[in-house]
Amino acid sequence: MRRYRVLAASILVVVSNGLALLGVAWNRSAGPVQTMELTERELRLVSTSPDDSSVRLRLEWWYPGQLQNRTGTFNEAKLRELGFECPPPAPGTRRSETSRPAFIAFELDPSVDDKIPSETVRTIVTSSDGRPPAPSRVRSRLVVRDAALVYHQLRQRYPDTRRFLIARGVIRPYFLSLDPASDAAVNRWEGSLSQVIPREIYVPLPHSRALARLKSQPEAQRHYRVVLHYGRRLEPWVGTVEVKH
Amino acid sequence: VDQIHAFRRELDLLLLEGALELSAEQRARLDSHLYRTLAEFADRFDVDITDTQKRFSLGMRILSTLGGLALCMALVMFFYRLWGGLVTPVQVTLLIGAPILVLIALETVSRRDRTRYYTALVGLIAVAAMILDLSVLGQMFNIAPSPEPLLVWSAFALIVAYGYNLRLPLAAGLTCAAVWLAARAVWLSGAHWEVFADRPEVFLAAGTLIALLPLVVTHGTRADFPVVYRVVGAVLALGALEILMHPSASYIPAPDAVLRVLYQVMAFAVAGATVWLGVRHGFRDLTNVGSAFFALFLFDRLFSWWWDWMPKYLFFLIIGATAIALLVLFRKVRAQSLSGRTV
Numbered sequence: 001m002r003r004y005r006v007l008a009a010s011i012l013v014v015v016s017n018g019l020a021l022l023g024v025a026w027n028r029s030a031g032p033v034q035t036m037e038l039t040e041r042e043l044r045l046v047s048t049s050p051d052d053s054s055v056r057l058r059l060e061w062w063y064p065g066q067l068q069n070r071t072g073t074f075n076e077a078k079l080r081e082l083g084f085e086c087p088p089p090a091p092g093t094r095r096s097e098t099s100r101p102a103f104i105a106f107e108l109d110p111s112v113d114d115k116i117p118s119e120t121v122r123t124i125v126t127s128s129d130g131r132p133p134a135p136s137r138v139r140s141r142l143v144v145r146d147a148a149l150v151y152h153q154l155r156q157r158y159p160d161t162r163r164f165l166i167a168r169g170v171i172r173p174y175f176l177s178l179d180p181a182s183d184a185a186v187n188r189w190e191g192s193l194s195q196v197i198p199r200e201i202y203v204p205l206p207h208s209r210a211l212a213r214l215k216s217q218p219e220a221q222r223h224y225r226v227v228l229h230y231g232r233r234l235e236p237w238v239g240t241v242e243v244k245h
Numbered sequence: 246v247d248q249i250h251a252f253r254r255e256l257d258l259l260l261l262e263g264a265l266e267l268s269a270e271q272r273a274r275l276d277s278h279l280y281r282t283l284a285e286f287a288d289r290f291d292v293d294i295t296d297t298q299k300r301f302s303l304g305m306r307i308l309s310t311l312g313g314l315a316l317c318m319a320l321v322m323f324f325y326r327l328w329g330g331l332v333t334p335v336q337v338t339l340l341i342g343a344p345i346l347v348l349i350a351l352e353t354v355s356r357r358d359r360t361r362y363y364t365a366l367v368g369l370i371a372v373a374a375m376i377l378d379l380s381v382l383g384q385m386f387n388i389a390p391s392p393e394p395l396l397v398w399s400a401f402a403l404i405v406a407y408g409y410n411l412r413l414p415l416a417a418g419l420t421c422a423a424v425w426l427a428a429r430a431v432w433l434s435g436a437h438w439e440v441f442a443d444r445p446e447v448f449l450a451a452g453t454l455i456a457l458l459p460l461v462v463t464h465g466t467r468a469d470f471p472v473v474y475r476v477v478g479a480v481l482a483l484g485a486l487e488i489l490m491h492p493s494a495s496y497i498p499a500p501d502a503v504l505r506v507l508y509q510v511m512a513f514a515v516a517g518a519t520v521w522l523g524v525r526h527g528f529r530d531l532t533n534v535g536s537a538f539f540a541l542f543l544f545d546r547l548f549s550w551w552w553d554w555m556p557k558y559l560f561f562l563i564i565g566a567t568a569i570a571l572l573v574l575f576r577k578v579r580a581q582s583l584s585g586r587t588v
Binding site: 008009013017020023024051053054055083098101168198200201202204205208212 | 348351443
C-alpha cells in the first residue's frame with residue numbers, strides 16, 4: 001500500500017478527470033442538437049463576489065399559470081405522467097413527494113410583451129433561484145410549455161429547435177389544499193419546475209471578457225445576446241456572446 | 246508509554262502501601278531501564294513521554310487541523326480569484342495537476358515528518374484539491390451534476406487515509422461513500438438524486454454497516470481507525486434517525502403517523518443500544534455519541550409534545566429533571582459495568 005499510494009491516487013485523479021472530459025467530448029461530438037439565441041432577459045448574469053472572477057449565466061423562465069395567480073406549472077395528470085404517485089387525500093396519507101428529474105420544453109415566445117400587460121409582468125417574474133423578483137428585473141421570454149420523461153417524446157411534440165428549448169429540470173410536487181386565487185378548497189396535487197440542470201452556465205474566455213465588464217453595471221443597463229448550444233447529453237455551452245452598448 | 250506510566254504509578258502505590266519491597270539498587274535499575282525504554286520510544290516514534298508533551302501534542306493536532314482547513318479555503322479562494330482570467334486548457338491542466346502536485350508534496354512531507362502533524366495538514370489539502378478538481382471541472386463544462394464524484398472523492402480520501410494513516414481523510418472518505426450510496430438509492434427510486442437527505446434510511450443502514458466494520462476488519466497498526474469508523478457510523482445512523490423522526494418522505498410506503506411512531510421508538514432503541522455496546526465493549530467513543538443522541542432525541546420529543554401548550558418554566562423544569570434522571574441512569578449503568586468487570 002505504502003509503495004503504491006501516490007501512484008494509486010494519481011491514477012484515480014487522471015482516470016476520473018479523463019472520464020469527465022470524455023463525457024464533455026461526447027456531448028459536443030455531433031455538434032449542437034439545439035441552438036438558441038437568448039438575451040439578458042433569459043440569461044441573467046450571475047453576480048459574484050470580487051473574489052470570484054468567473055462569469056456565469058442563469059436561465060430565467062416563467063409559466064402561463066402565473067398570470068391567473070395559479071401557483072403550479074403542472075397539473076395532477078402531468079405529474080402522474082412524470083412518475084409521481086399523487087395519492088388521493090385521505091386521513092393519514094402522506095402529502096409530500098420527492099422531487100423528480102424530467103425533460104422540460106421551454107418556448108421562446110417573442111410576442112410575450114404583447115400578451116401580458118406590463119403592470120402584471122412585474123409581479124409574475126420568476127427567477128431560477130426562487131427569490132422574489134426585483135421590480136426592475138427584465139422579464140424572460142422563455143415560457144415553460146411541457147415536460148416528459150423521454151427527450152425524444154418531447155422533441156417530437158416540439159420539433160422547432162429555434163423556438164423550443166429542451167433542457168433537463170427538476171419537478172417539485174406539492175399538495176394544494178386551497179386555491180390561491182379564490183381561497184376555495186381544491187385538494188389537488190400541483191408541480192412546479194424547481195431548477196434547470198445545470199443551474200448555471202459557465203462562460204469561458206474569450207466570451208467572458210465582454211460580460212465580465214458588465215458585472216459592475218446596474219442590471220437594467222446590461223444588454224447582450226448569447227448563442228447557446230446544447231449537445232447530446234443536453235449539456236449547454238456558449239457559442240457566441242455579443243454585448244450591446 | 247501509557248503502560249509504562251501506569252506501571253510506575255502502580256509501583257509507587259504498592260511501595261507506599263508496603264505491598265512490595267525493592268532495594269535501592271533494584272529500584273535504580275528499574276528506573277534506568279524504564280527511562281531508556283521511554284527515550285528509545287521518543288527517539289524512534291517521536292511519541293509524547295510526559296504529560297506536558299501530551300498537552301502540546303493535542304494543541305498541535307488542533308492547530309494542524311485548523312491550519313489544513315484554512316489552507317484548503319485559501320486554495321479554493323485562490324482558484325476562483327484567478328479562474329476567469331485563464332483559458333480552458335490552462336484551467337484543465339491546473340485542475341488535474343493540483344491534486345497530483347499535492348500528493349507528491351504529501352509523499353515528500355510524510356517521509357520527513359515523524360510527528361505527522363504536517364502530513365495530516367497536507368493530506369487534508371490533497372483531499373480538498375481533489376474535491377475542488379471535479380467540482381470545478383463539472384461547472385466549467387456545464388456537466389449535469391451526478392453522484393459519481395462522491396464515489397471518486399471517497400476512494401481518493403480512503404487511499405490517502407490508509408496510505409498515510411490519517412484519520413480526517415478516513416472520516417471524509419466514509420462520509421462520501423455513505424452519501425453516494427444514499428444518492429444512488431434515491432436515483433434508483435426515480436427521484437432527483439440531490440434530495441438524498443429527504444430519504445435518510447440509507448444513511449441508517451450505511452452508518453450501521455460502517456460502525457460495525459471494525460469488528461470484522463482488523464486494522465493492525467492503525468489503532469485509531471476503528472474509533473473513526475465507530476464515530477462516523479454512529480453519527481450517520483443516529484443523525485438519520487433524528488431526521489426520520491419527522492418523516493416527510495420515506496422508502497417505506499406507510500402513512501406518516503405510523504412511520505413517526507416507528508422511527509421514534511427505533512431512535513431511542515438504537516441510541517440505547519449504542520450506549521450499551523459502548524459500555525459493554527469499553528468503547529468510550531460509542532458511549533459518548535449514543536448518550537449525546539439519546540439526550541437529543543429526548544429533548545426533541547419533549548419540545549415537540551409540550552413546548553406549545555406547557556408554561557415555559559415547567560418545560561425547562563422537566564428538561565432539567567430529565568437531565569438529572571439521565572445522569573443517575575448513566576451512572577448506574579457505569580457502576581454496573583464496573584462491578585461486572587471486577588467480578
